[in-house]
Structures are given as structure tokens and as C-alpha cells.
Amino acid sequence: MMNKYASAVSTLSVAIGLALGAGATAVRAADAPQAAKDSATQLEKCYGINRVAKNDCAAGVHSCAGQATRARDPKSFVLLPAGACSKIDGGSLKPM
Amino acid sequence: MPALLEVQQAMSRCLLGGEMPTLVPGLDAAALERLSIYRNTCRSTLLNALRLSFPAVQRLVGEEFFEGAVQCFIDEGPGGIPDSAWLYEYGGEFAAFLASFPPAAGLPYLSDVARLEWAVNRALHAPDAERLDVVHLASLIGGRADARLIPHASICLLSLQYPADRIWRAVLEEDDAALAAVNLSASPVRLLIERDDTGVQVQRLHEAAWTLAKRLCAGLPLCEALDSIPSGAGSRDTTAALLAEQLSARRFIGARLPDCTPPGDPES
Secondary structure: OHHHHHHHHHHHHHHHHHHHHHOHHHHHHHOOOHHHHHHHHHHHHHHHHHHHHOOOHHHOOOOOOOOOOOOOOHHHOOOOOOOHHHHOOOOOOOOO | OOOHHHHHHHHHHHHHOOOOOOOOOOOOHHHHHHHHHHHHHHHHHHHHHHHHHOHHHHHHHOHHHHHHHHHHHHHHOOOOOOOOOOHHHOOOOHHHHHHOOHHHOOOOOHHHHHHHHHHHHHHHHOOOOOOOOHHHHHHHHOOOOOOEEEEOOOOEEEEEOOOHHHHHHHHHOOOHHHHHOOOOOOOOEEEEEEEEOOEEEEEEOOHHHHHHHHHHHOOOEHHHHHOOOOOOOOOHHHHHHHHHHHHHOOOEEEEEOOOOOOOOOOOO
16 A cells, blocks of 8 residues: 555656646647547537527427427337438448 | 325326326316327427437437437336436436337447437536646645546546447538448447537547546546556556646646545655
8 A cells, every 4th residue: 555655656746747848738639639629620519509409499399389289109100220320331220 | 186296296197108198187188188288398308308419329310210219218218207407417318228229229339329429418518617737736736646636527438339439420520431431340449528628529548548537537546546557568657657648638627635644644
């Protein structure tokens, strides 16, 4: 326990020295691929809207009008994925 | 006349139960008809909440499938009934539900994408807090290996079997070439999700960095977090470099020190 603690103290001091020396940006860039950085800005828009719309009355199809008395019966249509999943190579579409 | 509790329970069954009851004590047919409007509104609001939190999942499976899955989630899944008044907190169990949802069994990566989207959703709504730079953090830690770091609330660390980050990005950007290039049999991915000044970031970490970040974010004391970190060389310098990386990434908002004196303190 004592050894573990002492060793951790020394690791900590080396780490802080390294971090102060290297500067934050260089280390950060190492584990964030450029592609990820680029796309993050686009995704932000997509998710940015969510936050605003999430509790908005207009977000619900019927939320304010309240006219529909019945939701679509989930069992009345075939549950088979139909979207972009088919574009993934090797992604199976067979119902199991 | 039914007791208030009975009325409330009947109301709850009418709104979110699997089947709309045909008979509720104290309610006539006209009242039940009006209640079914309420039921439908309630369920479509929950559906919309999940659409907004899981846009990539919806695009992967299509609208109809998504809607059907959500109806089943509301009816069957634990967590299908909201337990918070905030809609962005609804859906934490959706990924687990999808993992065992038989119609989705052909898409084994779907629940991993859902877990990632949930982490992104959490990161979006996490409270703001000032992220400390390494100078500030070092002064709070005060050289003590029993200090515990407090992570920014938006940080989430996920270890996923499928490359959900690539799928998620490709789907939302409608990049068919990237989707076709996804390798489902690649090794598991270790992700760190957080919100910084520019928005939500999703990045891959190496196993050692991910493990250390996970332990630090779990609030373990530094000495335990650093203990047997799986690094290639295993030397102290490597571990120190990993820790330096964590400390300078501005992932922490504070540090907690125990009240007692540290075991290594010469004055104790």
C-alpha cells in the first residue's frame, strides 16, 4: 500500500511536469483524429436542434391538436428494419 | 365511488399500459374515448422524445420499425414508463431494450449505436461547469496520490463491441461510402464522449488511456486509478505520460482530498 502510494505520488509529479511542459494542445490532438474533429461541427447542428425542440409543443404530431384517438397498432405492420442499415456491408436484414 | 388511488392507477394504465382498458370504474364510454386521445398524445410525445434522442437508430431501421419498436418499449421494456418530467431523461433503457428486441436481432450493432446516442444526449444536457487546466488542477491535488478527481458531468466512457462511432457518424452525415466501409468484425472500440466549448465530441481512446480515464472519472483515488494500468512497457514514464494526457485534456472540474493525512506524509 505504502509502495503503491509512493509510486503514485512520483507518477503524479512526473505527469504534472510533463503536462505543464507539453502544453495541453499537443497531447489533446494525439487522441482525436482529424476526421472526427471535422465531422463534429456538422453533427452539432443535427443535435443542436434537438435540444431546442425537445420540450416544444410543436414537436409532437398531435400534441396540441389532440385529434387522434388511436395510435398505429405496432403489431399490424411487419417489424422489419428498412433504413440505412442495409447499406452496411455484412449487416444482416433477415428477421431472426 | 373509487378511491383517488384507484382512479390514478386506472388513469396510468389508460395512458401507458399495453392495451387501453375497456372498463374503468367511474368512467363512462365518452370519458374513455377522450382519455384515449390523451393516451395517444402521451405516447406520441414519448415517441418523439426518442426520435430526437436516437436519430441515427431511427435512420438505421426506418421510421416504421422505429415507431413499432418504441411502442413495444413503452408497453414492455423496463424504463418504458418515464420516471422524470424532463423528456430528455427518457430513454436511458432503450439501448438495453433494443439489445433483446427479437425483430432487431439481425442488427447486432444497433444497441451499441443507441448506447452512443444516449451518451451524446446526456452530454448535451449535462450542466455547465468550468473545466480546469493542469495548473489549477495540480494546485488542487497538492501532490497527493489519495486525491480524487471530479469529472465534467458530460463525460461518458463506453466500451462497445461494434464500431458504433463510425456507423453513427456515417448515418447522420448520410455518407453511404463510409457506411459501406464499416467493418463490423473489427475489434471493440473504446470511446470518450464529452461536451466541450465547441459541442459534443466523440473520440476513440487506446485501451490504457480509456481505462485510466474511466477510473479517474469514477472518482477513484489517483493511487488506485494508476495501479496496474495496462500499458505496453509498464514503465512509470508511460503511466505518467498517460496521466499527463488526462490532466491536460481539461476533463476535470475539481479534486477532492480526504480529511485524514496521506499515508506517505512524513509528519504522520
